[in-house]
Amino acid sequence: MFTFNTEVKFFFSVLFAVCIVSAETVELNAVSGTGSGPIAFEAEGATHGDDCSAPGGTASWYMGKVPNKRLYVPIDDAFLTENDTIYSVQVRVLAKADDDMSGTYDGIRIALRLGNKESRNRAINELYTEYAYYTAVWANNPATGQTWTWEEVCDIEAGVFTAKKRQLTFSTYYVDHIQIVVTYGNGNSPPEASSVLINGTIRVGETLSGSYVYSDREDDPEGISMFKWYRAESANPNDTLIAVINGATSQDYTLTNAERDEYISFEVTPVATRGVLVGLPVGSAFVGPIINNPPVLAGIGSQSTAEGALLTFPTSATDPDFDPVTISGAPLPSGATFDGTTFNWTPDYDAAAFSTYLVTFTASDGDLTDEEIVEITVTNTNRAPILAAIGAQNTAEGTLLTFTASATDPDNDAVTITAAVLPSGATFDGTTFSWTPDFDAAASSPYLVTFTASDGDLTDEEIVEITVTDVALYTVTFTVGSYGSITGTLVQTVPHGGNCTEVTAVPNTGYHFTGWTGDNTGTDNPLTVTNVTSDMTINANFEINQYTVTFAAGSHGSITGDLSQNIDHGGSCTPVTADPETGYTFTGWSGGFTGTTNPLIVPNVTSDMTITANFDIASDITNEVNISASGNVFLVSPNVVTVGNTVSFLFRGKGVTHANLVIYDALGNTLYKNSYGSEINSNKLKVFDSWNLKNMNGSTTASGTYLAFLITKNNDGSVQKIKAMIGIKEF
Numbered sequence: 178m179f180t181f182n183t184e185v186k187f188f189f190s191v192l193f194a195v196c197i198v199s200a201e202t203v204e205l206n207a208v209s210g211t212g213s214g215p216i217a218f219e220a221e222g223a224t225h226g227d228d229c230s231a232p233g234g235t236a237s238w239y240m241g242k243v244p245n246k247r248l249y250v251p252i253d254d255a256f257l258t259e260n261d262t263i264y265s266v267q268v269r270v271l272a273k274a275d276d277d278m279s280g281t282y283d284g285i286r287i288a289l290r291l292g293n294k295e296s297r298n299r300a301i302n303e304l305y306t307e308y309a310y311y312t313a314v315w316a317n318n319p320a321t322g323q324t325w326t327w328e329e330v331c332d333i334e335a336g337v338f339t340a341k342k343r344q345l346t347f348s349t350y351y352v353d354h355i356q357i358v359v360t361y362g363n364g365n366s367p368p369e370a371s372s373v374l375i376n377g378t379i380r381v382g383e384t385l386s387g388s389y390v391y392s393d394r395e396d397d398p399e400g401i402s403m404f405k406w407y408r409a410e411s412a413n414p415n416d417t418l419i420a421v422i423n424g425a426t427s428q429d430y431t432l433t434n435a436e437r438d439e440y441i442s443f444e445v446t447p448v449a450t451r452g453v454l455v456g457l458p459v460g461s462a463f464v465g466p467i468i469n470n471p472p473v474l475a476g477i478g479s480q481s482t483a484e485g486a487l488l489t490f491p492t493s494a495t496d497p498d499f500d501p502v503t504i505s506g507a508p509l510p511s512g513a514t515f516d517g518t519t520f521n522w523t524p525d526y527d528a529a530a531f532s533t534y535l536v537t538f539t540a541s542d543g544d545l546t547d548e549e550i551v552e553i554t555v556t557n558t559n560r561a562p563i564l565a566a567i568g569a570q571n572t573a574e575g576t577l578l579t580f581t582a583s584a585t586d587p588d589n590d591a592v593t594i595t596a597a598v599l600p601s602g603a604t605f606d607g608t609t610f611s612w613t614p615d616f617d618a619a620a621s622s623p624y625l626v627t628f629t630a631s632d633g634d635l636t637d638e639e640i641v642e643i644t645v646t647d648v649a650l651y652t653v654t655f656t657v658g659s660y661g662s663i664t665g666t667l668v669q670t671v672p673h674g675g676n677c678t679e680v681t682a683v684p685n686t687g688y689h690f691t692g693w694t695g696d697n698t699g700t701d702n703p704l705t706v707t708n709v710t711s712d713m714t715i716n717a718n719f720e721i722n723q724y725t726v727t728f729a730a731g732s733h734g735s736i737t738g739d740l741s742q743n744i745d746h747g748g749s750c751t752p753v754t755a756d757p758e759t760g761y762t763f764t765g766w767s768g769g770f771t772g773t774t775n776p777l778i779v780p781n782v783t784s785d786m787t788i789t790a791n792f793d794i795a796s797d798i799t800n801e802v803n804i805s806a807s808g809n810v811f812l813v814s815p816n817v818v819t820v821g822n823t824v825s826f827l828f829r830g831k832g833v834t835h836a837n838l839v840i841y842d843a844l845g846n847t848l849y850k851n852s853y854g855s856e857i858n859s860n861k862l863k864v865f866d867s868w869n870l871k872n873m874n875g876s877t878t879a880s881g882t883y884l885a886f887l888i889t890k891n892n893d894g895s896v897q898k899i900k901a902m903i904g905i906k907e908f
Contacts, residue, residue: 369456369457373459374443379464379468380469381433385430399448407460410440434500440465441465447459471542475495477551478551483557559635562590563630564582578612580610581609584630596629599612600626618645651713654714656716660719661684664681671709681703682717688720696714724744724785726743729788733757751778754775794882803901809829809831810828813827823869826864826868832891
């Protein structure tokens with residue numbers, strides 16, 4: 178083995194295992210460490226050019242970053258003679274990276290030399306490569322292309338091996354293994370192997386079988402051929418580290434964990450029974466990568482449990498490759514646990530509603546998995562309903578006792594509540610108990626009633642004790658005077674401290690209830706007498722209704738007579754008369770009475786009333802004589818106009834030099850004014866102006882009677898005033 182420390186010590190020993198079969202093949206192996214052959218020694222301290230010829234001597238070695246150090250693997254001249262024919266030379270070099278070494282030299286420089294010790298000083302051809310693995314097989318001298326000669330073996334002109342440069346992970350490599358095979362003979366060809374293949378499943382734990390085709394030019398029969406197996410990091414031997422699998426020397430090989438994710442090759446060295454016995458080794462292509470065997474999850478099977486019951490079961494798994502295996506479970510039901518070995522779950526009492534549950538248990542070796550979907554069935558566990566506590570009850574004779582009963586069910590099952598043995602007259606509708614004990618009930622008190630809640634399977638119950646106390650009785654009598662009646666029970670038996678049932682005083686039509694007299698006074702109606710502690714007589718009293726009739730006058734008029742009158746039900750009012758102002762007329766009564774009777778006597782009064790007299794401008798206003806002393810005529814058209822319309826002013830006359838039109842309200846306020854010249858002179862009546870009923874301030878003139886004056890100034894200097902009346906009414 179190689180070890181490195183801060184002193185950069187390198188231990189290397191070379192073992193030459195020389196295998197000669199009928200002096201036809203020489204195979205030499207230089208192996209790191211102490212080796213296992215008959216020759217094993219450390220080469221530390223050897224210098225350039227030291228002899229390494231078997232069976233003794235020392236070996237030169239390559240150490241560190243000194244490029245002029247060489248590892249010589251010479252062939253002693255005792256094994257070959259100049260009469261022998263060399264058939265092929267095979268060289269294999271395997272180097273390993275070491276992460277304890279550092280430096281800038283990033284390649285392997287290995288000098289290989291074939292020949293006897295006398296020729297060791299000849300020029301050395303170095304094989305350069307920046308790959309960790311190098312191999313070359315020369316059937317002919319690569320320098321000449323011709324069959325080898327003895328002299329050429331002493332000075333192999335192998336040339337330079339070149340390949341694509343690879344970025345090395347480590348800067349320094351050490352030589353782990355060198356193998357040189359020289360095949361020679363006296364004219365007989367060595368056996369050959371071809372079509373080297375690997376058969377079988379490339380999986381850890383599977384057994385592979387190497388196959389090949391044996392042939393020999395002289396038909397020498399096959400003897401016991403030799404086999405080797407190699408592992409590598411990739412399928413390209415020039416781009417990876419290759420290792421011989423120790424102990425794998427048979428035609429079959431069972432893959433182990435050491436080969437996982439790597440590639441494998443089978444090599445056969447054909448051996449004949451006569452002639453040249455040993456041929457060149459031939460390897461198969463590297464195949465892989467070698468895949469992992471999945472773990473095996475032990476069967477679990479379907480599981481079942483009941484709500485509230487613990488379900489537990491173990492899980493286990495094995496791995497054909499003996500990899501560590503972890504087991505997981507998902508999705509776990511709510512409340513369940515799984516520690517990688519044991520599943521535990523106590524389903525709650527709602528779990529059956531969601532049955533079944535599917536839990537996937539997965540065994541994994543970190544790469545491959547095996548799984549089982551386990552179906553867990555949860556059956557319903559029925560739980561008894563819970564009757565809410567009722568407790569003992571108390572009442573008195575004649576007093577209603579009522580209370581409710583309720584229950585819940587943990588499983589949300591439908592629950593019914595029943596009651597047995599009910600007292601006489603008591604009722605229970607599944608929720609509410611009602612009972613008004615009669616006045617003999619106290620004699621049999623207490624009463625035991627069993628209330629039972631059931632979900633159809635399980636029950637819960639409570640026996641309720643009902644105590645009834647004795648009560649004294651009184652008589653309450655209701656009487657009625659004239660003009661009314663009483664609804665309700667007029668003679669009532671009431672327990673001490675109890676209440677009467679409701680009675681109502683009902684007056685006759687036109688009368689009203691004035692109150693109760695006797696053993697109860699007041700005006701409550703309906704009446705419920707409470708807390709009766711003695712016999713009682715109570716009277717109902719009534720009086721006739723009286724109503725107020727009020728008379729009111731609207732605008733532009735008044736009323737004569739009694740304007741506010743108090744009338745008994747069905748009676749009549751005294752007469753009232755509506756009087757319109759000048760220029761207005763009475764249009765009728767409104768409110769509590771409608772009509773045009775004037776004077777008015779309202780008959781059969783049955784309610785309070787407010788009656789209003791209404792007036793409107795007279796519709797017969799005329800201006801037939803609107804003529805001045807000189808014969809000039811002034812007219813308004815129309816004489817009565819509705820608010821929102823217009824009136825026109827007409828004039829006929831002569832000799833007028835100037836005129837003013839003025840309109841006044843009843844208070845003498847000027848509403849409209851305009852001036853005119855002689856253009857109003859005309860021999861016939863014509864319109865000289867119109868008014869849109871707007872006041873001088875622009876507002877609309879209210880309804881009423883207004884005066885229009887046309888003031889003229891004549892040719893002779895005289896002034897005349899002609900008056901006309903205008904009536905304005907609402908819509």
